[in-house]
Amino acid sequence: MSSAEVVFDDVSKFYGDVLGVNRVSLRILPGITSLVGPNGSGKTTLMNLMTGLIRPDRGTILVRGLPPSDPERLMRITGYATQYDAAPRGATGFEFVATGLELYGYSRAEAARLAWAALERVGMTDAANRKVAGYSKGMRQRVRLAQAIAHDPEVLVLDEPLNGLDPLVRAETIQLFREFAARGRHVILSSHVLQEVDVISDQVILIANGMIAAEGQIRNVREEIREHPSQFLIRCRNAAGAAAALFGLDHVTEIRLNDDRSGLLVMTHRGDDLSRVLTQLALQGHEIESVIPVDENVDAVYQYLIGGQS
Amino acid sequence: MAVYKRGYQRYQGPLTTHAARVMAFPRFAWRRLLNQRLVLIALIVSLIWPLLCLGYIYLANNLDLLKTMGGVAPVFKVDGHFFLVFMNVQAVFATLLAALAGPGLVAPDLANGALPLYFSRPISRLDYAVARLAVLGGMLSLITWVPGLILILMQCGMAGWSWIRPNWSMAAGLLAGFVLWVLLVSMVALACSAYVRMRLIAGGLVLGFFFVLAGMEQVLNQVLRTNWATLLNPTRSSYFIWSGLLGVETPEGPGVRECALALAGMIALLAWILERKLRPVEVVA
Numbered sequence: 339m340s341s342a343e344v345v346f347d348d349v350s351k352f353y354g355d356v357l358g359v360n361r362v363s364l365r366i367l368p369g370i371t372s373l374v375g376p377n378g379s380g381k382t383t384l385m386n387l388m389t390g391l392i393r394p395d396r397g398t399i400l401v402r403g404l405p406p407s408d409p410e411r412l413m414r415i416t417g418y419a420t421q422y423d424a425a426p427r428g429a430t431g432f433e434f435v436a437t438g439l440e441l442y443g444y445s446r447a448e449a450a451r452l453a454w455a456a457l458e459r460v461g462m463t464d465a466a467n468r469k470v471a472g473y474s475k476g477m478r479q480r481v482r483l484a485q486a487i488a489h490d491p492e493v494l495v496l497d498e499p500l501n502g503l504d505p506l507v508r509a510e511t512i513q514l515f516r517e518f519a520a521r522g523r524h525v526i527l528s529s530h531v532l533q534e535v536d537v538i539s540d541q542v543i544l545i546a547n548g549m550i551a552a553e554g555q556i557r558n559v560r561e562e563i564r565e566h567p568s569q570f571l572i573r574c575r576n577a578a579g580a581a582a583a584l585f586g587l588d589h590v591t592e593i594r595l596n597d598d599r600s601g602l603l604v605m606t607h608r609g610d611d612l613s614r615v616l617t618q619l620a621l622q623g624h625e626i627e628s629v630i631p632v633d634e635n636v637d638a639v640y641q642y643l644i645g646g647q648s
Numbered sequence: 649m650a651v652y653k654r655g656y657q658r659y660q661g662p663l664t665t666h667a668a669r670v671m672a673f674p675r676f677a678w679r680r681l682l683n684q685r686l687v688l689i690a691l692i693v694s695l696i697w698p699l700l701c702l703g704y705i706y707l708a709n710n711l712d713l714l715k716t717m718g719g720v721a722p723v724f725k726v727d728g729h730f731f732l733v734f735m736n737v738q739a740v741f742a743t744l745l746a747a748l749a750g751p752g753l754v755a756p757d758l759a760n761g762a763l764p765l766y767f768s769r770p771i772s773r774l775d776y777a778v779a780r781l782a783v784l785g786g787m788l789s790l791i792t793w794v795p796g797l798i799l800i801l802m803q804c805g806m807a808g809w810s811w812i813r814p815n816w817s818m819a820a821g822l823l824a825g826f827v828l829w830v831l832l833v834s835m836v837a838l839a840c841s842a843y844v845r846m847r848l849i850a851g852g853l854v855l856g857f858f859f860v861l862a863g864m865e866q867v868l869n870q871v872l873r874t875n876w877a878t879l880l881n882p883t884r885s886s887y888f889i890w891s892g893l894l895g896v897e898t899p900e901g902p903g904v905r906e907c908a909l910a911l912a913g914m915i916a917l918l919a920w921i922l923e924r925k926l927r928p929v930e931v932v933a
Contacts, residue, residue: 386764386928389764389768390767390768391764391767391768391928392928409767409770409771409772410770411770412770413768413769413770414770416768418764418765418768419765420761420764420765421761422760422761422762422764422765423760423761424757424760424761424762424764424765425760425762426676426677426680426756426757426760426762427680427752427756428680428683429676429680433676437672437676438765438769440664440668440669440672441669441672441673441766441769441770441771442663442669442769442770443663443664443665443666443668443669443770444661444663444664445662445664448661485765
């Protein structure tokens, strides 16, 4: 087991009679990992468990080799931004970040330097000396992110970090996540915006009712969902001809012709075989313009695995 | 590809001590509290009585001055009774100040969900509670044992050895008595702040705690024809303890040890209440 992983081993957490998460086993590699699931599915519980804010009822957790029961060491490598407006009343953005750094043990001068650097990274230097209470939702989100990254953590845990951000800042924030991940660190975030998760994540963890529904790269996860045939949208000149050729294949379950007769939706249990057949059709003279997997994304996977439960 | 093996260098510079880290909370909170007009006014008003007491000590040690001014020198005595009165008055101000400043300490953190943020730093729940206690403790010290010790020092300086020799233990008694009161009042304020998120109501609850228990004491003592219900009243119990510590005759009722045990029990109960509430995650089951 590498010490550069976040590992959950058979972890369960109950809040009295209420299930938090149940028998979760995970290995999260460095990179961007998204926790996806409906409200109350256990995403925040997982985050609280890995940051040591709550203790598991059973199982063990290791964050880059450190147990959450050792906050003195764990919190030095971990940055956490909750989904709440947590700034003390009357604090400016700078004070919020700098005071937080003092809690890590940085001297006041060092804390001030790091706080400015973090605020600069999230584009908040202009508003740094204004009170957080007067910030917009997006600005609060950014200052929360600043306090999480200010001490340059190896593991960044972010609860709904993209909520309330305008498109430009959202893009910049995603870029920041990518830079973190490219330097071999963990960026573990939860999000409800599935399209975004799809674009930014190296791996996705789907969670429902406190249990892991799926984990891994979206494409791999999709391939594992065998009860739902994969859907491909094929654009070609002679859609009817292509449909006729594909209809005889035993792994193709359904074909729908587009109204414009220049495209067809194919549902198959074996995507690789379909690709091979399409290559042969192209060689035989069928003008195939594009083959697009329709349900190889978080949205579809979410629907297949969790849709009915939320 | 093992991208995580790229050179990552964590901060290697010196870190402050654990105590210094924890003190980041009070430093910020004091600054914020002193910016509140009501708190500042209460703090200033609370220092009027110590100033008057300073004047009293000065006059007590300069009776000749009064005589030369043509007045009749009254009997000025600086003894245990004097300091007991001083403690009683300052204890009232301390309670009022705690009711004003205390509710804003924990309630906003709970309302804003700030505890997960604090506890995802290398500090514990105990550190947080101690830090919040230090905010109130520090502020209340300014109007309790600090001016109290200044008064004693001034009396020592002016009266000389003849006063110090028989009264030296009064300083320790005053310090211990005030520390106990400050701890109790601060714990009450923090517990109220942790349970009631509206500051005004929490402040009222702090005062209510003392009034209700005082009322209960009266009723129970009357109905049961006893004086042991005094143990329920922290104000009265403290008075008994202070009397004992300052060498003043204690009123009829439970002994100093019993009163101290009762207060210790109350503080333990308040600590338990805080322990239940100061959690990073609120459990709604």
